[in-house]
Amino acid sequence: MSLEALKAEAGTAAVDRFVRSGMRLGLGTGSTAEKMLDALAERLASGALADVAGVPTSAATAARCGELGIPVLTLEEAGELDLAIDGADEIDPQLDLIKGLGGAHLREKVVAAAARQMVVVADESKVVSRLGERAPLPVEVIPFALPVAERLLRGLGWEPELRIDGGRPFQTDEGNRILHCRREEWVDPQALAADVSQVPGVVAHGFFLGFASAAAVATREGVRMLERPTAAP
Amino acid sequence: MSLEALKAEAGTAAVDRFVRSGMRLGLGTGSTAEKMLDALAERLASGALADVAGVPTSAATAARCGELGIPVLTLEEAGELDLAIDGADEIDPQLDLIKGLGGAHLREKVVAAAARQMVVVADESKVVSRLGERAPLPVEVIPFALPVAERLLRGLGWEPELRIDGGRPFQTDEGNRILHCRREEWVDPQALAADVSQVPGVVAHGFFLGFASAAAVATREGVRMLERPTAAP
Numbered sequence: 001m002s003l004e005a006l007k008a009e010a011g012t013a014a015v016d017r018f019v020r021s022g023m024r025l026g027l028g029t030g031s032t033a034e035k036m037l038d039a040l041a042e043r044l045a046s047g048a049l050a051d052v053a054g055v056p057t058s059a060a061t062a063a064r065c066g067e068l069g070i071p072v073l074t075l076e077e078a079g080e081l082d083l084a085i086d087g088a089d090e091i092d093p094q095l096d097l098i099k100g101l102g103g104a105h106l107r108e109k110v111v112a113a114a115a116r117q118m119v120v121v122a123d124e125s126k127v128v129s130r131l132g133e134r135a136p137l138p139v140e141v142i143p144f145a146l147p148v149a150e151r152l153l154r155g156l157g158w159e160p161e162l163r164i165d166g167g168r169p170f171q172t173d174e175g176n177r178i179l180h181c182r183r184e185e186w187v188d189p190q191a192l193a194a195d196v197s198q199v200p201g202v203v204a205h206g207f208f209l210g211f212a213s214a215a216a217v218a219t220r221e222g223v224r225m226l227e228r229p230t231a232a233p
Numbered sequence: 234m235s236l237e238a239l240k241a242e243a244g245t246a247a248v249d250r251f252v253r254s255g256m257r258l259g260l261g262t263g264s265t266a267e268k269m270l271d272a273l274a275e276r277l278a279s280g281a282l283a284d285v286a287g288v289p290t291s292a293a294t295a296a297r298c299g300e301l302g303i304p305v306l307t308l309e310e311a312g313e314l315d316l317a318i319d320g321a322d323e324i325d326p327q328l329d330l331i332k333g334l335g336g337a338h339l340r341e342k343v344v345a346a347a348a349r350q351m352v353v354v355a356d357e358s359k360v361v362s363r364l365g366e367r368a369p370l371p372v373e374v375i376p377f378a379l380p381v382a383e384r385l386l387r388g389l390g391w392e393p394e395l396r397i398d399g400g401r402p403f404q405t406d407e408g409n410r411i412l413h414c415r416r417e418e419w420v421d422p423q424a425l426a427a428d429v430s431q432v433p434g435v436v437a438h439g440f441f442l443g444f445a446s447a448a449a450v451a452t453r454e455g456v457r458m459l460e461r462p463t464a465a466p
Contacts, residue, residue: 075377075378075380076379076380079380106433106434107377109433109434110375110377110433112433113381113433113434114381142339142343142407144308145308145340147308147312147347148308148343148344148346148347149343152346174375174377174408175408193431194430197427197430198426198427200343200437201342203375203436204433
């Protein structure tokens with residue numbers, strides 16, 4: 001099965017398993033989240049779901065919702081969300097995530113925080129045994145702070161690299177830049193996240209720790225539903 | 234002596250005590266920082282100081298530098314700064330600060346982090362025995378995140394209040410909003426700062442912990458120079 005088809009399977013499975021009529025959703029960004037939007041629009045058109053509306057996590061997702069006829073709300077209009085559905089760049093066994101290679105993790109994190117539950121949609125290539133295995137940590141930085149944040153991140157053991165798209169620095173929906181940060185040791189993501197959060201000029205980082213409660217992961221053998229292991233007593 | 238005159242004394246004392254020819258400075262924002270700019274411009278005009286340039290922490294400070302003929306640099310042009318001079322809203326005995334009632338603490342913190350040393354200029358009304366005694370903590374939030382950040386800050390024990398200026402939400406140089414956050418207990422600013430930093434959508438908070446090494450504080454009996462106490466062994 002093609003990667004595209006796997007992504008569509010994960011997106012459809014998440015909608016069918018977790019979305020109910022009347023829900024207020026957080027709508028993620030990226031290629032797998034797009035497949036989830038397709039499935040959601042299809043269920044709304046068929047009448048299988050009704051009275052569902054969502055808060056888009058990016059201008060791109062908002063535009064796609066418009067094309068597909070999915071009703072959108074602002075966070076203020078929506079209040080607390082029932083469920084956020086979004087992709088991820090890495091998923092570890094605790095369902096801790098790295099996100100942000102799509103460049104939208106600031107709004108994605110706000111929306112995930114607004115939701116009572118977060119479900120991840122992904123293909124199996126995103127499942128890792130520990131965060132940082134393949135993906136860099138995307139860190140969103142205000143343009144003014146770039147040289148300082150870069151130096152401070154190096155001081156914390158990171159190797160930051162400015163994300164370039166089409167020969168120019170990538171710009172987020174908030175007008176910021178992204179540093180893709182790599183490092184040797186990723187032992188304690190919680191501590192790494194706390195340190196990165198405190199670098200002046202950093203607006204958001206791609207660690208999503210303790211957010212996701214489930215993941216629909218498409219494999220060549222079908223969709224696997226992962227759940228967050230309950231914390232050790 | 235009037236408050237204005239006290240602020241001018243502190244600004245002048247800081248320039249005369251800490252600024253040397255050839256330095257690259259961080260230039261703060263606010264009414265006392267403005268007095269420091271006046272003194273700096275005066276010393277440059279008289280020839281007492283030469284080859285000094287600074288990185289402004291706000292559009293307002295950049296404009297004032299233009300009027301006064303103080304050469305300005307970007308952070309990228311300046312590299313590491315020798316010294317940042319800025320005001321504060323509260324100064325505790327460790328020279329930990331609350332800043333941001335001027336609405337510019339995001340850039341102020343970036344510039345302070347870019348400097349080898351930070352010196353505070355203030356009048357004695359800003360000296361407190363513990364942070365939070367009088368000032369709220371200004372927290373800068375992206376507009377998209379406002380309802381979520383407000384709810385999460387309440388969950389952390391804060392009472393956030395949107396800063397309004399002239400009947401409309403105040404807008405920072407980065408296009409963000411400010412929440413003035415009050416609380417009962419301010420026991421451990423380091424822990425409070427770490428928690429606030431991790432609220433999604435928070436771009437910067439007004440705690441400046443471990444930044445300032447000295448403060449020029451104008452009192453009715455003259456300018457007192459405070460130094461950060463050395464850490465207990």
